[in-house]
Amino acid sequence: EAGVAQSPRYKIIEKRQSVAFWCNPISGHATLYWYQQILGQGPKLLIQFQNNGVVDDSQLPKDRFSAERLKGVDSTLKIQPAKLEDSAVYLCASSLDRWGLRGTGQETQYFGPGTRLLVL
Amino acid sequence: GIQVEQSPPDLILQEGANSTLRCNFSDSVNNLQWFHQNPWGQLINLFYIPSGTKQNGRLSATTVATERYSLLYISSSQTTDSGVYFCAGGSLDSNYQLIWGAGTKLIIKP
Numbered sequence: 231e232a233g234v235a236q237s238p239r240y241k242i243i244e245k246r247q248s249v250a251f252w253c254n255p256i257s258g259h260a261t262l263y264w265y266q267q268i269l270g271q272g273p274k275l276l277i278q279f280q281n282n283g284v285v286d287d288s289q290l291p292k293d294r295f296s297a298e299r300l301k302g303v304d305s306t307l308k309i310q311p312a313k314l315e316d317s318a319v320y321l322c323a324s325s326l327d328r329w330g331l332r333g334t335g336q337e338t339q340y341f342g343p344g345t346r347l348l349v350l
Numbered sequence: 351g352i353q354v355e356q357s358p359p360d361l362i363l364q365e366g367a368n369s370t371l372r373c374n375f376s377d378s379v380n381n382l383q384w385f386h387q388n389p390w391g392q393l394i395n396l397f398y399i400p401s402g403t404k405q406n407g408r409l410s411a412t413t414v415a416t417e418r419y420s421l422l423y424i425s426s427s428q429t430t431d432s433g434v435y436f437c438a439g440g441s442l443d444s445n446y447q448l449i450w451g452a453g454t455k456l457i458i459k460p
Contacts, residue, residue, distance in 0.1 A: 271452065272436050272450030272451060272452055272453055273393075273436075273450055274450075275447050275448065278447070285445075286445055286447055319391060321393065328446065329381060329440075329446040335398045337381050337398075337446070338383065338395055338398040339383065339395060339448070340395055341385075341392070341393035341394075341395070343391070343392055344391050344392070344393075346391075
C-alpha cells in the first residue's frame with residue numbers, strides 16, 4: 231500500500247513570493263490534514279478535510295494561507311504572500327476517517343515525508 | 351483546552367538499554383496516538399492507544415485513561431530508535447483535533 235505522497239520535498243523562496251504544496255493521501259482515506267511544524271516543536275494543525283469539505287481551519291492564517299481538496303482525494307496548500315516566519319516543515323497526513331467509536335483506530339494518522347520551506 | 355506534557359524532554363542511552371517515556375493529559379482524551387519522528391523528519395505512527403496495552407516488537411504502550419496518562423516502553427534500544435517521540439490526543443472538546451506534546455528527544459549511542 232502506497233503511503234502519503236508530498237511534493238516538493240524542499241522549497242526556497244523570497245518573502246512575499248507565493249508557494250504551493252501538493253499532497254496525495256493513502257487511497258481510500260477520507261480525512262486529510264495539513265500541519266505546520268516549526269523546528270523543535272510538535273506539529274500544529276492548519277486545516278482538516280473530510281472528503282472535499284473543510285472540517286477545521288481554525289488555525290489557518292486565512293489572510294495568506296489557502297487549501298483545497300476539490301475531488302476529495304489530493305490536496306493543495308498555498309501561501310501567498312510568504313513571510314519569514316512561514317519557514318517550517320509542512321506535513322500532510324491522512325486517516326481512514328475523522329473519528330469513530332473509541333478503539334476503532336480509524337482516526338490513526340499516517341504522515342507524508344513533508345515539505346521543508348525556507349523563506350529568505 | 352487540553353494540555354499535553356511529555357517527560358523526559360531529553361534522554362541519552364547506550365544501545366541495548368530500556369526506556370520509559372511518559373505522556374500526561376490535563377483532560378480525558380479518547381484519540382491517543384504515539385509517533386516517532388526520525389532524524390530525517392519522517393513521522394511514523396507507532397500506536398493508536400486510547401486505553402489498554404499494545405505491543406509491537408520491542409515497543410509497547412500502556413494508556414490509563416482514568417488517570418489521563420500514557421507510557422511508551424522501548425526495550426533493547428537500537429541506534430535506529432533515535433529521534434523524537436511525540437504523543438498526541440484529542441476529544442470532543444478539541445473537536446477531535448490532535449493536541450501534541452513537545453516531544454521526548456531520544457539519542458541512542460552505539
